[in-house]
Amino acid sequence: LPSFDPRDPLGVDDLLAPEDLAVRDTVRAWAADRVLPYIADWYEKGELPGIRELARELGSIGALGMSLEGYGCAGASAVQYGLACLELEAADSGIRSLVSVQGSLAMYAIRKYGSEEQKRHWLPSMASGETIGCFGLTEPDHGSDPAAMRTYAKKDGTDWVLSGRKMWITNGSVAGVAVVWARTDEGIRGFAVPTDSPGFSAPEIRHKWSLRASVTSELVMDDVRLPADAVLPGVTGLKGPLSCLSHARYGIVWGAMGAARSSFEAALEYAKTREQFGKPIGGFQLTQAKLADMALELHKGILLAHHLGRRMDAGTLRPEQVSFGKLNNVREAIDICRTARTILGANGISLEYPVMRHATNLESVLTYEGTVEMHQLVLGKALTGLDAFR
Numbered sequence: 001l002p003s004f005d006p007r008d009p010l011g012v013d014d015l016l017a018p019e020d021l022a023v024r025d026t027v028r029a030w031a032a033d034r035v036l037p038y039i040a041d042w043y044e045k046g047e048l049p050g051i052r053e054l055a056r057e058l059g060s061i062g063a064l065g066m067s068l069e070g071y072g073c074a075g076a077s078a079v080q081y082g083l084a085c086l087e088l089e090a091a092d093s094g095i096r097s098l099v100s101v102q103g104s105l106a107m108y109a110i111r112k113y114g115s116e117e118q119k120r121h122w123l124p125s126m127a128s129g130e131t132i133g134c135f136g137l138t139e140p141d142h143g144s145d146p147a148a149m150r151t152y153a154k155k156d157g158t159d160w161v162l163s164g165r166k167m168w169i170t171n172g173s174v175a176g177v178a179v180v181w182a183r184t185d186e187g188i189r190g191f192a193v194p195t196d197s198p199g200f201s202a203p204e205i206r207h208k209w210s211l212r213a214s215v216t217s218e219l220v221m222d223d224v225r226l227p228a229d230a231v232l233p234g235v236t237g238l239k240g241p242l243s244c245l246s247h248a249r250y251g252i253v254w255g256a257m258g259a260a261r262s263s264f265e266a267a268l269e270y271a272k273t274r275e276q277f278g279k280p281i282g283g284f285q286l287t288q289a290k291l292a293d294m295a296l297e298l299h300k301g302i303l304l305a306h307h308l309g310r311r312m313d314a315g316t317l318r319p320e321q322v323s324f325g326k327l328n329n330v331r332e333a334i335d336i337c338r339t340a341r342t343i344l345g346a347n348g349i350s351l352e353y354p355v356m357r358h359a360t361n362l363e364s365v366l367t368y369e370g371t372v373e374m375h376q377l378v379l380g381k382a383l384t385g386l387d388a389f390r
Protein backbone atom coordinates (compact mmCIF):
# COMPACT_ATOMS: atom_id res chain seq x y z
CA LEU A 1 0.00 0.00 0.00
CA PRO A 2 1.15 3.56 -0.60
CA SER A 3 1.98 5.38 2.61
CA PHE A 4 -0.47 7.83 4.19
CA ASP A 5 0.21 11.35 2.95
CA PRO A 6 -1.10 14.04 5.34
CA ARG A 7 -1.17 16.48 2.41
CA ASP A 8 -3.26 14.14 0.28
CA PRO A 9 -4.88 11.59 2.61
CA LEU A 10 -7.34 10.30 -0.01
CA GLY A 11 -4.72 9.91 -2.72
CA VAL A 12 -6.62 12.34 -4.95
CA ASP A 13 -3.41 13.24 -6.77
CA ASP A 14 -3.60 9.82 -8.39
CA LEU A 15 -6.44 11.24 -10.47
CA LEU A 16 -4.10 13.75 -12.07
CA ALA A 17 -2.17 13.37 -15.32
CA PRO A 18 1.44 14.61 -15.59
CA GLU A 19 0.21 17.69 -17.54
CA ASP A 20 -2.18 18.51 -14.70
CA LEU A 21 0.62 18.27 -12.15
CA ALA A 22 2.80 20.50 -14.34
CA VAL A 23 0.11 23.21 -14.40
CA ARG A 24 -0.32 22.95 -10.65
CA ASP A 25 3.42 23.16 -10.00
CA THR A 26 3.84 26.16 -12.30
CA VAL A 27 1.08 28.15 -10.62
CA ARG A 28 2.17 27.09 -7.14
CA ALA A 29 5.76 28.16 -7.83
CA TRP A 30 4.61 31.50 -9.28
CA ALA A 31 2.46 32.23 -6.23
CA ALA A 32 5.24 31.21 -3.84
CA ASP A 33 7.61 33.60 -5.57
CA ARG A 34 5.41 36.55 -6.48
CA VAL A 35 2.60 36.61 -3.91
CA LEU A 36 3.40 34.84 -0.65
CA PRO A 37 6.37 37.00 0.39
CA TYR A 38 4.35 40.22 -0.03
CA ILE A 39 0.71 39.38 0.52
CA ALA A 40 0.47 40.22 4.23
CA ASP A 41 1.85 43.67 3.50
CA TRP A 42 -0.49 44.26 0.55
CA TYR A 43 -3.39 43.06 2.64
CA GLU A 44 -2.52 45.31 5.54
CA LYS A 45 -2.18 48.33 3.24
CA GLY A 46 -5.37 47.37 1.40
CA GLU A 47 -3.80 47.51 -2.05
CA LEU A 48 -2.46 45.38 -4.83
CA PRO A 49 0.58 47.30 -6.02
CA GLY A 50 2.03 46.19 -9.32
CA ILE A 51 -1.28 44.65 -10.37
CA ARG A 52 -0.47 45.30 -14.03
CA GLU A 53 2.86 43.52 -13.73
CA LEU A 54 1.19 40.66 -11.86
CA ALA A 55 -1.42 40.40 -14.61
CA ARG A 56 1.28 40.21 -17.29
CA GLU A 57 3.09 37.50 -15.35
CA LEU A 58 -0.14 35.56 -14.91
CA GLY A 59 -0.62 35.92 -18.65
CA SER A 60 2.86 34.60 -19.32
CA ILE A 61 2.16 31.42 -17.33
CA GLY A 62 -1.10 30.94 -19.25
CA ALA A 63 -3.39 31.58 -16.29
CA LEU A 64 -5.67 34.17 -17.93
CA GLY A 65 -8.61 32.75 -19.85
CA MET A 66 -6.84 29.49 -19.22
CA SER A 67 -9.60 27.08 -20.24
CA LEU A 68 -10.64 29.07 -23.32
CA GLU A 69 -9.62 28.01 -26.81
CA GLY A 70 -7.80 30.20 -29.34
CA TYR A 71 -7.02 33.94 -29.37
CA GLY A 72 -3.88 33.44 -27.30
CA CYS A 73 -5.62 31.41 -24.56
CA ALA A 74 -4.06 28.25 -23.16
CA GLY A 75 -6.95 25.87 -23.96
CA ALA A 76 -6.38 24.02 -20.68
CA SER A 77 -8.84 21.49 -19.28
CA ALA A 78 -11.39 22.45 -16.64
CA VAL A 79 -9.47 20.36 -14.10
CA GLN A 80 -6.26 22.23 -14.89
CA TYR A 81 -8.02 25.57 -14.58
CA GLY A 82 -9.43 24.41 -11.23
CA LEU A 83 -6.01 23.38 -9.97
CA ALA A 84 -4.70 26.83 -10.90
CA CYS A 85 -7.54 28.50 -8.99
CA LEU A 86 -6.77 26.37 -5.94
CA GLU A 87 -3.10 27.29 -5.97
CA LEU A 88 -3.81 30.99 -6.49
CA GLU A 89 -6.36 31.12 -3.68
CA ALA A 90 -4.00 29.22 -1.38
CA ALA A 91 -1.94 32.40 -1.76
CA ASP A 92 -4.85 34.84 -1.52
CA SER A 93 -8.47 35.03 -2.66
CA GLY A 94 -7.74 38.47 -4.11
CA ILE A 95 -5.28 37.05 -6.62
CA ARG A 96 -7.67 34.28 -7.56
CA SER A 97 -10.42 36.90 -7.96
CA LEU A 98 -8.24 38.87 -10.37
CA VAL A 99 -7.80 35.75 -12.48
CA SER A 100 -11.43 34.58 -12.21
CA VAL A 101 -12.87 37.90 -13.26
CA GLN A 102 -10.39 38.29 -16.09
CA GLY A 103 -10.75 34.77 -17.48
CA SER A 104 -14.10 33.37 -16.44
CA LEU A 105 -16.16 36.54 -16.54
CA ALA A 106 -14.75 39.21 -18.87
CA MET A 107 -12.88 36.99 -21.37
CA TYR A 108 -15.44 34.20 -21.20
CA ALA A 109 -18.26 36.64 -22.06
CA ILE A 110 -16.36 37.96 -25.08
CA ARG A 111 -15.24 34.46 -26.16
CA LYS A 112 -18.73 33.00 -25.89
CA TYR A 113 -20.93 35.89 -27.00
CA GLY A 114 -18.61 38.32 -28.81
CA SER A 115 -18.28 38.89 -32.56
CA GLU A 116 -15.20 37.63 -34.37
CA GLU A 117 -13.93 41.21 -34.45
CA GLN A 118 -14.46 41.68 -30.68
CA LYS A 119 -12.64 38.42 -29.95
CA ARG A 120 -9.69 39.42 -32.13
CA HIS A 121 -9.62 42.90 -30.68
CA TRP A 122 -9.76 42.06 -26.97
CA LEU A 123 -8.84 38.46 -26.21
CA PRO A 124 -5.14 38.23 -27.15
CA SER A 125 -4.20 41.26 -25.04
CA MET A 126 -6.39 40.00 -22.18
CA ALA A 127 -4.77 36.54 -22.35
CA SER A 128 -1.33 38.16 -22.13
CA GLY A 129 -2.42 40.39 -19.24
CA GLU A 130 -1.78 43.61 -21.18
CA THR A 131 -5.44 44.49 -20.91
CA ILE A 132 -7.32 43.85 -17.67
CA GLY A 133 -11.05 43.22 -17.86
CA CYS A 134 -13.92 43.61 -15.43
CA PHE A 135 -17.51 42.40 -15.39
CA GLY A 136 -20.28 44.74 -14.33
CA LEU A 137 -23.51 43.08 -13.32
CA THR A 138 -24.22 44.07 -9.68
CA GLU A 139 -25.72 47.50 -9.02
CA PRO A 140 -26.06 49.46 -5.78
CA ASP A 141 -29.74 48.47 -5.48
CA HIS A 142 -29.72 45.15 -7.34
CA GLY A 143 -27.42 42.31 -6.32
CA SER A 144 -29.00 38.89 -5.99
CA ASP A 145 -31.79 39.97 -8.34
CA PRO A 146 -29.91 41.31 -11.38
CA ALA A 147 -33.02 41.02 -13.56
CA ALA A 148 -34.19 44.23 -11.86
CA MET A 149 -31.10 46.18 -12.99
CA ARG A 150 -31.46 49.87 -13.88
CA THR A 151 -28.42 50.40 -16.12
CA TYR A 152 -29.84 51.17 -19.51
CA ALA A 153 -28.51 51.29 -23.06
CA LYS A 154 -30.62 53.10 -25.60
CA LYS A 155 -30.15 53.22 -29.36
CA ASP A 156 -29.25 56.56 -30.91
CA GLY A 157 -28.99 56.06 -34.66
CA THR A 158 -26.54 53.17 -34.93
CA ASP A 159 -24.82 54.08 -31.63
CA TRP A 160 -25.70 52.95 -28.13
CA VAL A 161 -25.83 55.36 -25.19
CA LEU A 162 -25.17 53.67 -21.87
CA SER A 163 -26.11 55.08 -18.46
CA GLY A 164 -26.15 53.64 -14.96
CA ARG A 165 -24.11 52.51 -11.98
CA LYS A 166 -22.47 49.20 -11.18
CA MET A 167 -21.17 48.38 -7.72
CA TRP A 168 -18.59 46.04 -6.19
CA ILE A 169 -16.84 45.44 -9.48
CA THR A 170 -13.57 43.52 -9.18
CA ASN A 171 -10.69 44.98 -11.29
CA GLY A 172 -12.92 47.98 -12.18
CA SER A 173 -10.41 50.81 -11.67
CA VAL A 174 -7.58 49.03 -13.49
CA ALA A 175 -9.61 47.60 -16.36
CA GLY A 176 -9.08 48.54 -19.99
CA VAL A 177 -12.36 46.91 -20.95
CA ALA A 178 -15.53 46.56 -18.91
CA VAL A 179 -18.10 43.96 -19.88
CA VAL A 180 -21.25 45.76 -18.75
CA TRP A 181 -24.72 44.23 -18.68
CA ALA A 182 -27.54 46.66 -19.35
CA ARG A 183 -31.23 46.73 -19.97
CA THR A 184 -32.20 47.60 -23.57
CA ASP A 185 -35.48 47.69 -25.45
CA GLU A 186 -34.64 44.14 -26.61
CA GLY A 187 -33.84 42.77 -23.14
CA ILE A 188 -30.59 42.54 -21.20
CA ARG A 189 -27.50 42.86 -23.43
CA GLY A 190 -23.75 42.80 -22.77
CA PHE A 191 -21.42 45.58 -23.94
CA ALA A 192 -17.64 45.57 -24.27
CA VAL A 193 -16.93 49.09 -23.04
CA PRO A 194 -13.46 50.61 -23.48
CA THR A 195 -12.85 52.24 -20.11
CA ASP A 196 -11.39 55.38 -21.71
CA SER A 197 -14.80 56.15 -23.24
CA PRO A 198 -16.02 59.66 -22.31
CA GLY A 199 -18.58 59.44 -19.50
CA PHE A 200 -17.11 56.26 -18.01
CA SER A 201 -15.30 56.28 -14.65
CA ALA A 202 -14.46 53.62 -12.07
CA PRO A 203 -13.73 55.00 -8.60
CA GLU A 204 -12.21 52.46 -6.24
CA ILE A 205 -14.20 51.28 -3.21
CA ARG A 206 -12.13 51.66 -0.05
CA HIS A 207 -12.62 50.57 3.58
CA LYS A 208 -13.09 46.87 2.80
CA TRP A 209 -12.27 44.38 5.53
CA SER A 210 -12.19 41.49 3.08
CA LEU A 211 -10.40 40.96 -0.23
CA ARG A 212 -8.13 43.81 0.72
CA ALA A 213 -5.51 42.76 -1.85
CA SER A 214 -7.99 43.13 -4.69
CA VAL A 215 -9.24 46.17 -6.59
CA THR A 216 -12.99 46.64 -6.13
CA SER A 217 -14.76 49.55 -7.80
CA GLU A 218 -17.91 51.32 -8.71
CA LEU A 219 -18.59 51.79 -12.43
CA VAL A 220 -20.18 55.13 -13.26
CA MET A 221 -21.61 55.49 -16.75
CA ASP A 222 -23.05 58.85 -17.73
CA ASP A 223 -24.26 58.80 -21.32
CA VAL A 224 -21.36 56.69 -22.54
CA ARG A 225 -21.62 56.68 -26.34
CA LEU A 226 -20.66 53.36 -27.89
CA PRO A 227 -20.52 52.27 -31.52
CA ALA A 228 -23.01 49.67 -32.75
CA ASP A 229 -20.37 46.96 -32.60
CA ALA A 230 -19.80 47.35 -28.82
CA VAL A 231 -22.76 45.09 -28.07
CA LEU A 232 -22.00 41.38 -27.66
CA PRO A 233 -24.08 39.96 -30.51
CA GLY A 234 -24.35 36.40 -29.23
CA VAL A 235 -26.83 36.69 -26.38
CA THR A 236 -29.89 38.55 -25.15
CA GLY A 237 -31.28 38.07 -21.65
CA LEU A 238 -30.00 37.15 -18.24
CA LYS A 239 -28.71 33.79 -19.45
CA GLY A 240 -25.68 35.71 -20.81
CA PRO A 241 -24.27 36.91 -17.48
CA LEU A 242 -25.55 33.84 -15.64
CA SER A 243 -23.60 31.46 -17.87
CA CYS A 244 -20.41 33.48 -17.24
CA LEU A 245 -21.06 33.37 -13.50
CA SER A 246 -21.49 29.62 -13.61
CA HIS A 247 -18.04 29.31 -15.19
CA ALA A 248 -16.43 31.58 -12.58
CA ARG A 249 -18.21 29.81 -9.73
CA TYR A 250 -16.76 26.56 -10.91
CA GLY A 251 -13.29 28.04 -10.31
CA ILE A 252 -14.37 29.12 -6.83
CA VAL A 253 -15.32 25.53 -5.96
CA TRP A 254 -11.60 24.80 -6.29
CA GLY A 255 -10.27 28.12 -5.11
CA ALA A 256 -12.01 28.06 -1.75
CA MET A 257 -10.27 24.78 -0.99
CA GLY A 258 -6.95 26.53 -1.59
CA ALA A 259 -7.65 29.06 1.16
CA ALA A 260 -8.76 26.16 3.35
CA ARG A 261 -5.63 24.14 2.58
CA SER A 262 -3.36 27.02 3.45
CA SER A 263 -5.15 27.53 6.78
CA PHE A 264 -5.18 23.82 7.55
CA GLU A 265 -1.46 23.51 6.85
CA ALA A 266 -0.70 26.50 9.06
CA ALA A 267 -2.77 24.97 11.88
CA LEU A 268 -1.22 21.51 11.48
CA GLU A 269 2.30 22.88 11.60
CA TYR A 270 1.47 25.04 14.58
CA ALA A 271 -0.18 22.15 16.42
CA LYS A 272 2.96 20.06 16.02
CA THR A 273 5.33 22.74 17.31
CA ARG A 274 3.41 24.86 19.83
CA GLU A 275 3.72 23.41 23.33
CA GLN A 276 1.41 23.96 26.28
CA PHE A 277 1.15 21.91 29.46
CA GLY A 278 4.45 20.34 28.53
CA LYS A 279 3.54 18.89 25.15
CA PRO A 280 2.62 19.90 21.59
CA ILE A 281 -0.99 21.10 21.42
CA GLY A 282 -1.44 18.66 18.51
CA GLY A 283 -1.07 15.91 21.10
CA PHE A 284 -4.33 16.88 22.81
CA GLN A 285 -7.41 15.00 21.71
CA LEU A 286 -9.45 18.15 21.30
CA THR A 287 -6.90 19.57 18.83
CA GLN A 288 -6.76 16.26 16.97
CA ALA A 289 -10.55 16.24 16.68
CA LYS A 290 -10.38 19.70 15.09
CA LEU A 291 -7.61 18.65 12.69
CA ALA A 292 -9.38 15.45 11.73
CA ASP A 293 -12.65 17.28 11.04
CA MET A 294 -10.85 19.99 9.05
CA ALA A 295 -9.05 17.35 6.97
CA LEU A 296 -12.35 15.58 6.24
CA GLU A 297 -14.01 18.70 4.86
CA LEU A 298 -10.88 19.89 3.04
CA HIS A 299 -10.34 16.67 1.15
CA LYS A 300 -14.03 15.95 0.55
CA GLY A 301 -14.18 19.45 -0.95
CA ILE A 302 -11.16 18.80 -3.17
CA LEU A 303 -12.67 15.50 -4.28
CA LEU A 304 -15.94 17.27 -5.09
CA ALA A 305 -14.02 19.86 -7.12
CA HIS A 306 -12.34 17.08 -9.10
CA HIS A 307 -15.66 15.42 -9.75
CA LEU A 308 -17.21 18.66 -11.03
CA GLY A 309 -14.09 19.35 -13.09
CA ARG A 310 -14.38 16.03 -14.83
CA ARG A 311 -18.02 16.68 -15.55
CA MET A 312 -17.14 20.09 -16.98
CA ASP A 313 -14.48 18.53 -19.19
CA ALA A 314 -17.02 15.94 -20.32
CA GLY A 315 -19.58 18.67 -21.04
CA THR A 316 -22.06 17.26 -18.50
CA LEU A 317 -21.76 19.76 -15.66
CA ARG A 318 -25.10 21.31 -14.73
CA PRO A 319 -25.44 24.76 -13.11
CA GLU A 320 -27.13 23.16 -10.08
CA GLN A 321 -24.03 21.03 -9.60
CA VAL A 322 -21.89 24.16 -9.64
CA SER A 323 -24.20 25.64 -6.99
CA PHE A 324 -23.74 22.46 -4.95
CA GLY A 325 -19.98 22.83 -5.10
CA LYS A 326 -19.85 26.58 -4.47
CA LEU A 327 -22.25 26.42 -1.53
CA ASN A 328 -20.50 23.50 0.09
CA ASN A 329 -16.88 24.37 -0.52
CA VAL A 330 -16.98 28.05 0.41
CA ARG A 331 -19.00 27.37 3.56
CA GLU A 332 -16.69 24.56 4.62
CA ALA A 333 -13.57 26.56 3.73
CA ILE A 334 -14.58 29.43 5.97
CA ASP A 335 -15.29 26.99 8.76
CA ILE A 336 -11.85 25.38 8.32
CA CYS A 337 -10.19 28.82 8.46
CA ARG A 338 -12.08 29.74 11.62
CA THR A 339 -11.13 26.46 13.29
CA ALA A 340 -7.52 26.94 12.23
CA ARG A 341 -7.71 30.38 13.83
CA THR A 342 -8.59 28.80 17.17
CA ILE A 343 -5.69 26.34 16.98
CA LEU A 344 -3.28 29.23 16.51
CA GLY A 345 -4.60 30.95 19.60
CA ALA A 346 -3.66 34.63 19.72
CA ASN A 347 -1.28 34.16 16.80
CA GLY A 348 -4.36 33.24 14.78
CA ILE A 349 -5.41 36.87 14.62
CA SER A 350 -2.02 38.03 13.35
CA LEU A 351 -1.15 38.73 9.74
CA GLU A 352 2.07 36.82 10.43
CA TYR A 353 -0.10 33.77 9.75
CA PRO A 354 -2.49 33.41 6.81
CA VAL A 355 -5.60 32.10 8.55
CA MET A 356 -7.42 35.30 9.50
CA ARG A 357 -6.66 36.82 6.09
CA HIS A 358 -8.17 33.79 4.38
CA ALA A 359 -11.17 33.76 6.71
CA THR A 360 -11.97 37.42 6.09
CA ASN A 361 -11.40 37.01 2.34
CA LEU A 362 -13.85 34.14 2.27
CA GLU A 363 -16.56 36.41 3.66
CA SER A 364 -16.60 38.05 0.21
CA VAL A 365 -16.38 34.71 -1.57
CA LEU A 366 -19.38 33.54 0.46
CA THR A 367 -21.38 36.49 -0.91
CA TYR A 368 -20.18 37.04 -4.46
CA GLU A 369 -21.03 34.78 -7.39
CA GLY A 370 -24.34 34.02 -5.67
CA THR A 371 -24.81 34.18 -1.92
CA VAL A 372 -25.23 31.08 0.24
CA GLU A 373 -28.97 31.72 0.22
CA MET A 374 -29.15 31.95 -3.58
CA HIS A 375 -27.43 28.59 -3.97
CA GLN A 376 -29.67 27.06 -1.31
CA LEU A 377 -32.65 28.32 -3.34
CA VAL A 378 -31.16 26.91 -6.57
CA LEU A 379 -30.76 23.51 -4.94
CA GLY A 380 -34.09 23.79 -3.14
CA LYS A 381 -35.80 24.41 -6.46
CA ALA A 382 -33.95 21.57 -8.17
CA LEU A 383 -34.90 19.19 -5.35
CA THR A 384 -38.54 20.15 -4.94
CA GLY A 385 -39.49 21.60 -8.29
CA LEU A 386 -40.81 24.62 -6.38
CA ASP A 387 -39.39 28.10 -7.02
CA ALA A 388 -38.87 30.00 -3.74
CA PHE A 389 -36.91 32.95 -5.14
CA ARG A 390 -39.78 35.39 -4.93
Ligand code: FAD
Binds near residue numbers: 210
Ligand atom coordinates in the same frame (compact mmCIF):
# COMPACT_ATOMS: atom_id res chain seq x y z
P1 FAD B 1 -28.36 41.38 -1.66
O1 FAD B 1 -28.80 40.75 -2.94
O2 FAD B 1 -28.98 42.68 -1.25
O3 FAD B 1 -28.59 40.31 -0.50
C1 FAD B 1 -28.50 40.63 0.90
C2 FAD B 1 -28.89 39.39 1.67
O4 FAD B 1 -30.25 39.03 1.37
C3 FAD B 1 -28.06 38.16 1.30
O5 FAD B 1 -27.85 37.35 2.43
C4 FAD B 1 -28.95 37.43 0.32
O6 FAD B 1 -28.67 36.04 0.21
C5 FAD B 1 -30.30 37.70 0.93
N1 FAD B 1 -31.39 37.53 -0.06
C6 FAD B 1 -31.62 38.25 -1.18
N2 FAD B 1 -32.68 37.77 -1.83
C7 FAD B 1 -33.14 36.71 -1.12
C8 FAD B 1 -34.20 35.75 -1.27
N3 FAD B 1 -35.01 35.78 -2.35
N4 FAD B 1 -34.34 34.81 -0.34
C9 FAD B 1 -33.49 34.74 0.73
N5 FAD B 1 -32.48 35.58 0.94
C10 FAD B 1 -32.30 36.56 0.02
N6 FAD B 1 -20.49 41.84 -8.79
C11 FAD B 1 -20.23 41.96 -10.13
O7 FAD B 1 -21.15 42.13 -10.94
N7 FAD B 1 -18.94 41.92 -10.59
C12 FAD B 1 -17.87 41.77 -9.76
O8 FAD B 1 -16.73 41.74 -10.23
C13 FAD B 1 -18.10 41.65 -8.35
N8 FAD B 1 -17.06 41.57 -7.47
C14 FAD B 1 -17.31 41.61 -6.11
C15 FAD B 1 -16.24 41.70 -5.21
C16 FAD B 1 -16.47 41.78 -3.85
C17 FAD B 1 -15.32 41.94 -2.90
C18 FAD B 1 -17.80 41.71 -3.36
C19 FAD B 1 -18.07 41.76 -1.89
C20 FAD B 1 -18.86 41.63 -4.24
C21 FAD B 1 -18.64 41.59 -5.62
N9 FAD B 1 -19.70 41.59 -6.54
C22 FAD B 1 -19.46 41.69 -7.90
C23 FAD B 1 -21.08 41.71 -6.06
C24 FAD B 1 -21.70 40.40 -5.59
O9 FAD B 1 -21.91 39.55 -6.65
C25 FAD B 1 -22.98 40.78 -4.82
O10 FAD B 1 -22.57 41.36 -3.61
C26 FAD B 1 -23.86 39.57 -4.56
O11 FAD B 1 -24.49 39.14 -5.75
C27 FAD B 1 -24.96 39.87 -3.53
O12 FAD B 1 -25.63 41.05 -3.84
P2 FAD B 1 -25.84 42.17 -2.71
O13 FAD B 1 -24.53 42.42 -2.05
O14 FAD B 1 -26.53 43.31 -3.36
O15 FAD B 1 -26.77 41.51 -1.63
